[in-house]
Amino acid sequence: MSDKNPVTRTGAEPEEQRAVLPAVDVFEDASGITLLADMPGVPKEQLELKVEGDALRIEGVVQAATPEGLEAVYAEVRVPRYRRSFTLSRELDTSRIEANLKDGVLTLRIPKQAHAQPRRITVNAG
Numbered sequence: 001m002s003d004k005n006p007v008t009r010t011g012a013e014p015e016e017q018r019a020v021l022p023a024v025d026v027f028e029d030a031s032g033i034t035l036l037a038d039m040p041g042v043p044k045e046q047l048e049l050k051v052e053g054d055a056l057r058i059e060g061v062v063q064a065a066t067p068e069g070l071e072a073v074y075a076e077v078r079v080p081r082y083r084r085s086f087t088l089s090r091e092l093d094t095s096r097i098e099a100n101l102k103d104g105v106l107t108l109r110i111p112k113q114a115h116a117q118p119r120r121i122t123v124n125a126g
Contacts, residue, residue, distance in 0.1 A: 018078070018080075018081065019059075019080070019081045019082065019083035020080040020081065020082050020083075021082070021083070021084055022037045022038050022039050022058070022060075022082045022084055022106075023037070023038045024036065024037045024038075024084060030112075030118050031111055031112055032092065032093075032109060032110050032111035032112045033092065033109075033110050034107065034108065034109050034110075035086075035106075035107070035108040035110070036105055036106070036107055037058055037082075037084065037105070037106040037108070038104065038105060039058075039060050039082050039101070039104055039105070039106050040062075040104035041062035041063060041080075041104065042060035042061065042062055042063070042082060042101070042104070042106075043063050044101050046060055046061040046062075046063060047059075047060040047101060047106065048060065049097075049099055049108070051088070051094045051097070054087055054088050054089075054090065055085055055086070055087055055088070056085065056086045056087075056088050056094070056108075056110075057083070057084075057085045058082070058083070058084045058085075058086075058106065058108075059081070059082065059083045059084075060081070060082045060106075061080075061081050061082075062080050062081075062082075088110070090113075091112050091113050091115075092110045092111070092112055092113065093110070093111050093112065093113045093114075094110065096110075096111050097109070097110050
């Protein structure tokens with residue numbers, strides 16, 4: 001058997017450019033927003049979150065479960081790379097983003113800036 005892959009794919013995108021959009025739910029309350037992104041199979045070490053200006057980018061690579069000592073010669077299921085970008089409102093405080101990854105779900109909490117949060121005003125009598 002030769003070292004070359006016996007199956008050649010033509011017209012395919014380069015592996016590093018292909019990405020799957022993770023399903024994302026966005027919830028808003030008075031103090032900020034919460035994003036829930038489905039990213040099954042992505043370990044914490046393969047997850048990258050970046051904020052540049054008003055853009056949030058989420059990217060993660062699924063950890064392939066390959067038997068030790070074996071390499072795929074042909075595979076119809078590719079290891080996906082998740083990638084999603086969002087434009088954030090300026091009223092959100094990106095310096096205080098909290099991220100948690102559990103059971104394949106990434107939870108991001110992005111609070112609003114203090115000036116954008118509702119506040120109660122006390123009325124004094126007299």
